[in-house]
Amino acid sequence: MTDNPFRELPSVTDLSRALWEISSEVSPRTLTTFAQQHLADVRRDVERGAILSREEIVQRATMALRDMSRPRLEPIINATGVIIHTNLGRAPVSHAAAVAMSAAASGFVSLELEPDTNRRGGRMREISTLMRLLTGAESTLVVNNNAAAVLLMLTALASGKSVVVSRGEAVEIGGGFRIPDVMTQSGSSLVEVGTTNRTYARDYEAAITEETAGLLKVHASNFTIEGFTASASIEELAEVCRRRGVPLLEDLGSGALVDTSRFGLMKEPTIGERIASGADLITASGDKLLGGPQAGLIAGRADLVERISKHPLARAVRADKTCLAGLAATLRHYAAGNELEQIPVLRMISTPISDLTDRAGNLRSTLHGSSDIEITPAQSTIGGGSLPGQTLASVAISLSSTAESVDMLARRLRMGNPRIFGRIEHERLILDLRTVLPEDDVLLAQALSEAINA
Numbered sequence: 375m376t377d378n379p380f381r382e383l384p385s386v387t388d389l390s391r392a393l394w395e396i397s398s399e400v401s402p403r404t405l406t407t408f409a410q411q412h413l414a415d416v417r418r419d420v421e422r423g424a425i426l427s428r429e430e431i432v433q434r435a436t437m438a439l440r441d442m443s444r445p446r447l448e449p450i451i452n453a454t455g456v457i458i459h460t461n462l463g464r465a466p467v468s469h470a471a472a473v474a475m476s477a478a479a480s481g482f483v484s485l486e487l488e489p490d491t492n493r494r495g496g497r498m499r500e501i502s503t504l505m506r507l508l509t510g511a512e513s514t515l516v517v518n519n520n521a522a523a524v525l526l527m528l529t530a531l532a533s534g535k536s537v538v539v540s541r542g543e544a545v546e547i548g549g550g551f552r553i554p555d556v557m558t559q560s561g562s563s564l565v566e567v568g569t570t571n572r573t574y575a576r577d578y579e580a581a582i583t584e585e586t587a588g589l590l591k592v593h594a595s596n597f598t599i600e601g602f603t604a605s606a607s608i609e610e611l612a613e614v615c616r617r618r619g620v621p622l623l624e625d626l627g628s629g630a631l632v633d634t635s636r637f638g639l640m641k642e643p644t645i646g647e648r649i650a651s652g653a654d655l656i657t658a659s660g661d662k663l664l665g666g667p668q669a670g671l672i673a674g675r676a677d678l679v680e681r682i683s684k685h686p687l688a689r690a691v692r693a694d695k696t697c698l699a700g701l702a703a704t705l706r707h708y709a710a711g712n713e714l715e716q717i718p719v720l721r722m723i724s725t726p727i728s729d730l731t732d733r734a735g736n737l738r739s740t741l742h743g744s745s746d747i748e749i750t751p752a753q754s755t756i757g758g759g760s761l762p763g764q765t766l767a768s769v770a771i772s773l774s775s776t777a778e779s780v781d782m783l784a785r786r787l788r789m790g791n792p793r794i795f796g797r798i799e800h801e802r803l804i805l806d807l808r809t810v811l812p813e814d815d816v817l818l819a820q821a822l823s824e825a826i827n828a
C-alpha cells in the first residue's frame with residue numbers, strides 16, 4: 375500500500391487485458407467500457423475511504439464480469455413449494471406453448487393478415503375464437519398483463535364517470551396495484567358501498583346514478599375474510615345491472631378455466647362460470663391458474679370489448695406475437711382436454727402424492743454424501759395471488775449439513791447449475807418436489823449431488 379490510494383488503480387488497458395483472459399465472450403471494445411465503468415465505481419469507493427489493493431480490484435472486476443456473463447433469466451429449478459411464484463416468473467408454459475412462442479419470436483407470422491384472403495384481420499381472432507369455445511365469452515382482447523387489463527377497461531369505459539365497488543373489495547393486490555389508485559389513474563371515480571365485511575346487492579343498486587359507468591367486482595386473490603361476511607353474488611348483481619342498464623365488470627385475477635375443487639382445494643371461480651352468471655366483462659391474468667404466458671385478458675360482451683380495443687391506451691398495452699402464440703397454444707390444451715397433463719401449473723396441482731413419494735425415493739437413492747438427507751412430508755401453496763391460505767400435501771427432500779450453516783447450503787444450491795431454490799424450515803433446507811418439473815429430476819439430482827459433495 376502506498377500513501378496515495380489511487381495508485382493501486384490499474385489502467386483501463388491493464389484491467390481489460392486481465393479480464394480478456396477470463397472471458398472471451400465479451401468483445402474487446404465492450405470489455406474496455408466494462409473496465410472504465412468498473413474503475414469509475416472503484417474510484418468512488420476509494421474516495422469514500424475504501425482501501426483496495428490492485429489484486430482486490432482485479433478480483434472484484436473478475437467477479438463482476440463472471441456475474442454479468444451468466445444470463446440472469448436462465449432456467450432454474452423451483453423447489454420452493456410455491457407453484458405460481460411471482461419472484462420466479464409465475465407460470466412456466468407448456469412445451470407446446472414454449473415451442474409456439476419460440477417459433478413466433480424467430481420468424482414472421484400472419485399476425486394481422488388473414489392467411490386465406492391476404493386481407494387485414496384482427497390479431498385477437500384466434501384467441502377470441504378459442505375463448506368463446508372455452509368460456510362462452512363473445513369476444514376477448516389480450517393485453518400485457520391483468521393490471522393493464524383493469525386499467526384499460528376502466529379508462530375506456532369509465533373515464534369521467536364513476537364505478538361502484540364494495541368497500542371490502544377496494545383492495546391492494548400486491549406490487550403497488552391498488553384498486554382505488556387504478557381507478558384514479560383511469561380518470562374514473564370510486565363509489566364505495568357496503569362495509570368491509572358485508573355488502574349486499576341493494577347497496578350497489580342504491581349507489582347507481584346517471585354518472586355510473588359500471589359495477590366492479592374484484593376477486594380477493596391474496597387474502598380471505600372469515601366470519602360474519604356477506605357479498606352480493608354475480609347473479610344478483612347481473613340482475614341489478616340488467617335492470618339499470620349498466621355493465622357488470624369483474625376483475626377475476628387468476629383466470630381459472632378448471633374447477634380447482636377437483637384437487638381438494640377451495641373453488642376458484644372460473645371465467646366460464648362468471649360469464650354464464652351474467653358478468654358483462656371479466657379480466658384475468660394469463661400466467662396464474664390459466665397456466666400460460668404473462669398476459670391480461672378482457673373477455674365478455676363483444677360491443678364492450680370492441681369499444682375497449684379502439685381506445686388509444688389499447689395500443690400502448692397490447693400483447694405481442696409471442697404472447698399471443700403462447701396463449702393460443704395454452705388454450706388449445708383446454709380445447710383438447712389434456713390440460714392436466716400438458717400445462718405445468720395444472721400438472722403440479724394435480725400430481726398425486728404417491729408420484730411425489732416415488733420421485734423422492736428415486737432422488738434420495740442417487741444421493742450419497744456428507745449431508746444428512748431425509749424424505750419428509752411438506753405443504754405446497756398455489757401462490758401468485760391465487761387461493762390464499764390453501765395448501766396441498768406434498769413430499770420434500772430435507773437437507774442439513776454438519777459442515778456448514780443451512781444458509782450456506784441454500785446459497786450453494788442457488789449458485790449451482792442449474793440454480794436450485796428451496797425454502798428453509800427449522801434449520802433445514804426443504805426441496806419440495808411438487809413444484810419441480812418431473813423432467814428436471816435428473817438435473818436436480820446432479821446439481822444436488824455436486825453441491826453436497828463439493
Ligand SMILES: *Cc1c(COP(=O)(O)O)cnc(C)c1O
Binds near residue numbers: 521524593594658670
Ligand atoms: C394478480 C391480480 C391482478 C394483477 O394481475 P397481473 O397479471 O399481475 O398484472 C389484478 N387483479 C387481481 C384480482 C389479481 O389477482
